[in-house]
Amino acid sequence: MIGIFDSGLGGLTVVKEVFRQLPGRRVVYFGDTARTPYGTKSRRLIGRYAVQDAEFLLEQGAEVIVVACNTASAQAMDVLSSRIRVPVFEVVTPAVRAAAGITRGKVGIIGTRGTVGSGIYGRKMREMSPEVEVMAAPCPLFVSLVEEGWTEKPETLMIAKRYLNPLRLHGIDTLILGCTHYPFLRQVIGEAAGPEVRLVDPAAETAAELRRFLQEHPELDRRLRGEDHRFFASDRTEQFSQLASAWLGRETDLREATLE
Known part of the structure; x- marks a missing residue:
């Protein structure tokens, strides 16, 4: 699966572009709505949250991670690179x-x-x-x-x-x-x-970079094929569900996931 995380629902813009540019690949999304926004947090805390988000996606079967959060991309890539052992893309x-x-x-x-x-x-x-x-x-x-x-x-x-x-x-x-x-x-x-x-x-530029990477790694690309998409949030709200479905143009079965 392609694992995508953000501090909230903004990363759904990346999901939409992945669906458009890489149709037929399985996606698991996590929005850390309980701790949003990341932009007001310290670098240390952002790094900790980003690692927790990525590790949750790995537990869900992600083989590629997309950091669909500019704040985490700017301030947590060093710690993610040292802790996460799959390809990690930033925006x-x-x-x-x-x-x-x-x-x-x-x-x-x-x-x-x-x-x-x-x-x-x-x-x-x-x-x-x-x-x-x-x-x-x-x-x-x-x-x-x-x-x-x-x-x-x-x-x-x-x-x-x-x-x-x-x-x-x-x-x-x-x-x-x-x-x-x-x-x-x-x-x-x-x-x-x-x-x-x-x-x-x-979002569009990151999805394009991921597409080029998968073209160069066809074996990994084959493992990502399917339509089993999963959507999680650390604080599930009806508004998030409605916005996600409206933005993606499809029903999203949004589940709540608590990170420790």
Whole structure:
């Protein structure tokens, strides 16, 4: 199975892209809704949570792990790499690579305080394209707005315009949605950023990287085949179930799982 975890329901954007780009592969998803958001937690705690999430997915039969959380991708990959003995994919590098390929020179990053504060996107961009100018802005309310289903409220657009105004004034031409919750707000973010700004979705780029990896590892790819999908949350709510089913376009039998 392809194991995917996030601090909440944002990682479902990665699940949707995996279903689209890699149909016929089994997926097990875990959303740590009881401890969301990760973006306000310490690096030590984020690392501990990420390892627990990944180990739970391994217990469910995952042979590949996707860290569908930008905060965990930014702050927990070192501990995950040392503790998890299957291929582990993160969402930061694919997004930076895509942005570097299309920008005219100015890239904006939006994410949680944890992701933006880590500086991971700027470092990755300097490694790939040092000539590109990067500016980041934290958007701490976006995760809660998505989790509460406020994806199309006028208040959400007002907040988005407030967050993105410094980036617009800076003249960015490309914007990385540096949190997997943010594609739920793609229309609002696009309107706030302006029609001249191209959006980069880490979910789509990460699924594409996983697809390329499996093409190079056909034996593993064969073992992932099937339609036995499983969805777990550490705090199962009816709202999560409804949002998951609506976003994925299919019924999801969401189960509760408590991590120790």
